Amino acid sequence: MLNDSGLFALSSGCLILREEERERPLSEVNRCHGTMSIYKSNISKNKVDLKQAQYKDIDKRYFDQLIQLKTTKMANKDLDKYYNALDKALMSF
Incomplete structure (x- = not known):
């Protein structure tokens, strides 16, 4: 049976499915x-x-x-090295 849009509709389910397929891209565009x-x-x-x-x-x-x-981190690292060296020197003295 031929309907107004020129599609052969075997059942109303096929026609609804095709309408949903056409509306899906439009809804995606609207969502975007x-x-x-x-x-x-x-x-x-x-x-x-x-x-x-x-x-x-x-x-x-x-x-x-x-x-x-960064400067503070470098100074902290240097002080840590100095502390370890001083500690070793005092322990060996």
């Missing part, structure tokens, strides 16, 4: 558009947050803190 709009709103919110005073020159402050951390 929704996800993208959420990401875009998060990006715009984060851009506003980054303009606050607490984030001013954040790159420079981060780099300065990183240098301080």
Whole structure:
């Protein structure tokens, strides 16, 4: 039997299945558009947050803190070596 859309429908189940197959890509596209709009709103919110005073020159402050951390770790390692050498020297004396 030929229906209005030009498809031969052996049963109503086949026709419904074909409609679902056509709607599936559309629902995927709509889901992706929704996800993208959420990401875009998060990006715009984060851009506003980054303009606050607490984030001013954040790159420079981060780099300065990183240098301080690495320098402190190296000094701690040197002090540990010095302590071990001094301890050995005192024990052998």
